[in-house]
Amino acid sequence: MRATSEGGADLVQLLTPEGQRVSHPDFDIDITDEQLRGMYRDMVLVRRADREGNALQRQGQLGIWVPLLGQEAAQIGAGRAMRPQDMAFPSYREHGVAWCRGIDPTELLGIFRGTDHGSWDPNETGMSLYTIVIGNQCVNATGYAMGQKFEGKVGNSGDDPASNEATMVFFGDGATSQGDVHEGMVWASVYDAPVVFFCQNNQWAISEPTERQSRVPLYERAKGYGFPGIRVDGNDVLATLAVSQWAMNEARQGNGPLLIEAFTYRMDAHTTSDDATRYRLDDELEAWKLKDPIERLRAHLLREEIADQEFFDRVDSEADELAARFREFCVNMPEPPPERMFSAVYAEESPVVAAQREDYLNYLAGFADSGHDTEGSVR
Amino acid sequence: MAAPTMESTGSSTTPTQTITIAKGLNNALRNAMERDPKVLVMGEDVGKLGGVFRVTDGLQKDFGEHRVLDTPLAESGIIGTAIGLAMRGFRPVCEIQFDGFIFPGFDQIVSQLSKMHYRSQGKVKVPLVIRVPFGGGIGAVEHHSESPESLFAHVAGLKVVSCSNPVDAYWMLQQAIESDDPVLFFEPKRRYWEKAELDPTAEHLPLVSSAVLRTGSDVTVATYGPMVKTCMDAATAAEEDGNDVEVVDLRSLSPLDLGPVAESVRRTGRLVVVSESPPESSVTSEVATRIQQECFYSLEAPVLRVNGFDTPYPPSKLEEGYLPDLDRVLDAVDRSLAY
Ligand SMILES: Cc1ncc(C[n+]2csc(CCOP(=O)(O)OP(=O)(O)O)c2C)c(N)n1
Numbered sequence: 001m002r003a004t005s006e007g008g009a010d011l012v013q014l015l016t017p018e019g020q021r022v023s024h025p026d027f028d029i030d031i032t033d034e035q036l037r038g039m040y041r042d043m044v045l046v047r048r049a050d051r052e053g054n055a056l057q058r059q060g061q062l063g064i065w066v067p068l069l070g071q072e073a074a075q076i077g078a079g080r081a082m083r084p085q086d087m088a089f090p091s092y093r094e095h096g097v098a099w100c101r102g103i104d105p106t107e108l109l110g111i112f113r114g115t116d117h118g119s120w121d122p123n124e125t126g127m128s129l130y131t132i133v134i135g136n137q138c139v140n141a142t143g144y145a146m147g148q149k150f151e152g153k154v155g156n157s158g159d160d161p162a163s164n165e166a167t168m169v170f171f172g173d174g175a176t177s178q179g180d181v182h183e184g185m186v187w188a189s190v191y192d193a194p195v196v197f198f199c200q201n202n203q204w205a206i207s208e209p210t211e212r213q214s215r216v217p218l219y220e221r222a223k224g225y226g227f228p229g230i231r232v233d234g235n236d237v238l239a240t241l242a243v244s245q246w247a248m249n250e251a252r253q254g255n256g257p258l259l260i261e262a263f264t265y266r267m268d269a270h271t272t273s274d275d276a277t278r279y280r281l282d283d284e285l286e287a288w289k290l291k292d293p294i295e296r297l298r299a300h301l302l303r304e305e306i307a308d309q310e311f312f313d314r315v316d317s318e319a320d321e322l323a324a325r326f327r328e329f330c331v332n333m334p335e336p337p338p339e340r341m342f343s344a345v346y347a348e349e350s351p352v353v354a355a356q357r358e359d360y361l362n363y364l365a366g367f368a369d370s371g372h373d374t375e376g377s378v379r
Numbered sequence: 380m381a382a383p384t385m386e387s388t389g390s391s392t393t394p395t396q397t398i399t400i401a402k403g404l405n406n407a408l409r410n411a412m413e414r415d416p417k418v419l420v421m422g423e424d425v426g427k428l429g430g431v432f433r434v435t436d437g438l439q440k441d442f443g444e445h446r447v448l449d450t451p452l453a454e455s456g457i458i459g460t461a462i463g464l465a466m467r468g469f470r471p472v473c474e475i476q477f478d479g480f481i482f483p484g485f486d487q488i489v490s491q492l493s494k495m496h497y498r499s500q501g502k503v504k505v506p507l508v509i510r511v512p513f514g515g516g517i518g519a520v521e522h523h524s525e526s527p528e529s530l531f532a533h534v535a536g537l538k539v540v541s542c543s544n545p546v547d548a549y550w551m552l553q554q555a556i557e558s559d560d561p562v563l564f565f566e567p568k569r570r571y572w573e574k575a576e577l578d579p580t581a582e583h584l585p586l587v588s589s590a591v592l593r594t595g596s597d598v599t600v601a602t603y604g605p606m607v608k609t610c611m612d613a614a615t616a617a618e619e620d621g622n623d624v625e626v627v628d629l630r631s632l633s634p635l636d637l638g639p640v641a642e643s644v645r646r647t648g649r650l651v652v653v654s655e656s657p658p659e660s661s662v663t664s665e666v667a668t669r670i671q672q673e674c675f676y677s678l679e680a681p682v683l684r685v686n687g688f689d690t691p692y693p694p695s696k697l698e699e700g701y702l703p704d705l706d707r708v709l710d711a712v713d714r715s716l717a718y
Contacts, residue, residue, distance in 0.1 A: 063518045064520060092520075110694070111520060112520065114518060114694045114695030114696040114698075115696050132479075132520060132522045133479065133482070133522055134452055175452065177452045178452060178453050178483060179456075179483060205423070206423065206424045206428065206431070207426070207428035207449070208451075212451060213452060336694065336696055338700050340694075341688065341697045342690055345690045345691065350689070352659060352689050353689055353690060356689060360688070363710065364700075
């Protein structure tokens, strides 16, 4: 059993792997040259931060890193289809979505360095914190979207784009096996919630290929819940943007949920702790390298003379700067103080936790008094 | 309570070898699968990858895809289908990848697995083992370092056990698989690579029994799983201060075998109970209550506990403070002695 590399006849594509623009009857898109260059820049910068994350883990600066390599187009296409008032519910690999929500890549570092569980403000950024338990976020996202609908934030006519909202939830192909994902879809359809289920089918759930999760293409599952499902070339940022914009607009207009399957590939290991050579064949990786999302857009920009060498150089040097800033931030992150362990467990402080904090801080203070370091057997 | 008797050994003639806990578990699975064709291994990534901790390494290669099942990514599905398989006469051993991922399967464990035998008044047996790598100390992200064993110990109808060394890993897992009751098998993930000598022909304890690992006359320390090593190290360190600490490995958390603990406390008059889990309503609460009840007139000090805290598991840069270490155990020993 192995992962597939062909998306099938229903795959929505607007750029061939060679970077040639093709048309699609339902999903043509008006896009400016500037937007195209912007998405190229997004992808290059996000990839660069991602590669730096891998390197920092190898150097012992991060406990683990979850690479995004290969999934840049899927995430930037989806992320750029969101408006500020929309809400994103991510899994743990959504560094590109975070970028589009205005979250600086350095904000991701604490999770992987072990100083926090996520430092951005979900309310301010319109992006919930990373979710590690597979599938959990799908029900949460549906509930959030139900709230958007209950508050009358869908289906409003008028010119004000801020008057309508939707939610986008991100999960993997493996996640589609979880009860929570099914339950999220059932709720979404029953309540016509404005939620777009964005599945990044990167062909693998750690060592298990998509065939281990489903007998039918994932986008076809939507039919069973009673809403549209569509498969897009997840390595084609243009197609992903077009389909995501359409889906988000449908949801905002009150037409209910949708499922997008972004057909893509995880070009790196599952995480820095994973050994992909145990289960993955080299020729599969080689075949997917030819579909690289960044190379594809670059070829298009060159072919259509939308960008010149000077532009590419400028983006590269911006990437260098980002990488340097990312690294610098990482190695200089302060250690959290011991009282952080006890903070914000409850909204109303628990007397039990308060007492434990006091005991623990007193206990630590005892070491300071004794004049010994904490390594010794002093008490 | 009488000391548990040793069980007779299996027929294996393998010579004594040095193995890790991970290897002990792997050998246990292999033996059980060789002995009984109804034993199945199932879970996420247990096949080709050999599990994320390689505990199931090589099993699929040798026993095939129908004995070692790489399942879809769904814990309720893994445990729920394993219940059905067990009802059909199989003996599934499910692997949950990390402690924090057992909760999607919690409903199946609590609502079905634990009650099937009782509800059918013994007509339906569910010989199912759920292996859970648990506990902290590996610098992992959220949901990878939890100690949820008390939640399961609270559920009637389940056996909950935890090994602390390679020899117990080897024997206890085979015993769990042979048990006709469902067993939650908690493995101390940060100790997976610790080594010990295993003589497969030597005698071993029954599954539901605690073991005195180190005798001492001043204070009893009762613990289990990953904290056993910490407490043994603390006992060694206490020696330097002239304190003689006895260490009991509880091994089985439900049912508890508190006989050896009570016996020990009657001699030492003092008990410290240690675990990584949050203290409120935990296995350590249970041990403390029952020993207080049973040994009230022998106690020279209140039973003390050393636990994690009643907070969610913290970011890994803080786990050193969260997890009981040698110093916190020694501190409790001293406080007990100071009464
Ligand atoms: C409930 C749960 N079970 C198991 C895991 C361990 N785990 C982490 S990622 C992963 C594979 C996820 O695959 P997929 O959903 O396809 O997403 P991808 O990582 O490929 O983006 C597994 C099994 C988990 N995090 N949560």
